[in-house]
Amino acid sequence: MKPAPVKYLAADSLEQAVDVLASFGDEAKLIAGGQSLVPMLNMRLAQPEVLVDISRLAELRDAVQGPVSVLYGATTTHGRIEDGAVPDVGGGLLAAVASGIGYRAVRNRGTLAGSLAHADASAEWPVVLAALGATIHVRSVRGTRELPAAGFLRGFFTSALESDEVIVAVEVPVLGPDVTWGYLKFARKDGEFAESLAVAVLRWVDGQIANSELWLGAASGIPLAVVLPEDVIHGTGEVVARTDLVNAVSGLVGAARTAEDRYRLNLHVTTLSRALRQAVQRRSAHDVAV
Ligand SMILES: Cc1cc2nc3c(=O)[nH]c(=O)nc-3n(C[C@H](O)[C@H](O)[C@H](O)COP(=O)(O)OP(=O)(O)OC[C@H]3O[C@@H](n4cnc5c(N)ncnc54)[C@H](O)[C@@H]3O)c2cc1C
Structure with a gap:
């Protein structure tokens, strides 16, 4: 499909972009890279009156x-x-x-x-x-x-x-030297959106995990913070049991009732556990290096 007719304005300044948004309300849309918006315009899922291009500012x-x-x-x-x-x-x-x-x-x-x-x-x-x-x-x-x-x-x-x-x-x-990370995206093919996405950011004090940020994407309409009980993620973080991850993730995405649910739950638990392992291993590599 082709987009509906739309006015195009290449903004000269941030001021101008902000002013146009204020005067057109919902009828104006910013465009930056166009990689998400243009497909929506083409499918007429978005039909703004004016596009304000901020890519050259x-x-x-x-x-x-x-x-x-x-x-x-x-x-x-x-x-x-x-x-x-x-x-x-x-x-x-x-x-x-x-x-x-x-x-x-x-x-x-x-x-x-x-x-x-x-x-x-x-x-x-x-x-x-x-x-x-x-x-x-x-x-x-x-x-x-x-x-x-x-x-x-x-x-x-x-x-x-x-x-x-x-x-x-x-x-x-900025991540300090006391912080390590792990990251895993699972998609069936390169170039596709994730079916599951996990990030682990660990802060260490004296070789022990002092704070953990564990997040999942593609599991819900919003990114999900996975909170593990303190007695589950502590010490060197080497032995977080899969059942603990299953409990934490199913608490967020809901009980797995169908085979499809079980597949998704297992996928999210696996990406999370691998991201966590990466973050822990980065700490071990750091300890060896210093
Ligand atoms: C084939 C394909 C594969 C892709 N795969 C992935 C993927 O694997 N992972 C992934 O994360 N993304 C993926 N994308 C999406 C891509 O990352 C887009 O670049 C991104 O989602 C939108 O950025 P954009 O600059 O293109 O935004 P645009 O398409 O220009 O705009 C997107 C939305 O953001 C608004 N907007 C833009 N800039 C601003 C701003 N500064 N302030 C307020 N609102 C703003 C627009 O009004 C619009 O509503 C894919 C896209 C394509 C076409």
Whole structure:
């Protein structure tokens, strides 16, 4: 199909983009990489009156490295993260994530903020950025807001963003030497969306797990934080029993009643357990190296 007729405006400035969103309300849509929006326009699932193109705004493109965090401009593409053209927050996690998104052509144009605003819980960034404790900086004519990435998705393709707000940047804390990560995406074919997505971020004190962030994607309409009882994930984290992971995950996705449910539950438990193992093994490798 072809999109319905739509006015196109290449914004000259962030100010202009914000003003147009304020005056058109739901009838205006931002376009960044177009990798999610254009298919929706083609299928006429979205029929805005005006498209506001923010992809050429220099003020949204840069990444700024600070002492404790990196501020990624909204239009930072997956490809630039994959290529290391912007700073990584540590240990190559963001590059590993970016390189698994769609195909290179998608990654050349698709953006960090576009992925968040599209609010698909099977997409990588909403899950990974929640696990990393990132903060989303947004702007509208009403002012600025900072929203935690954890909780940013509110339901199926729904986020905390108001229709007149622009994501201007995403701030991600730098991972210290006491933090390790594990990440696993399962998709049947390269280039496809995840069937399951797991991220583990562990903070260590004296060789023991002091804090864990375990997150699952593609398991529900929102990224899911998996909370294990303290006596289950402690010490060196080497022996988290599969039954404990099954209990924690089924508590979030519901009891498995059908063979399909059991397949999905097992898949999520497996991706989570492998992400956790990776994070634990990175710690062991670090201990050997120092
Ligand atoms: C073949 C294919 C495979 C893909 N595979 C994957 C995959 O495996 N994993 C994955 O995560 N994604 C995948 N994607 C989606 C891709 O990552 C998109 O790039 C991303 O979801 C949207 O980014 P975009 O810049 O293209 O946004 P656009 O398509 O331009 O916009 C998407 C939405 O975000 C809004 N928006 C854009 N920028 C902003 C902003 N700064 N502030 C507020 N709202 C904004 C738009 O108005 C629109 O509603 C795939 C896409 C394709 C076509």
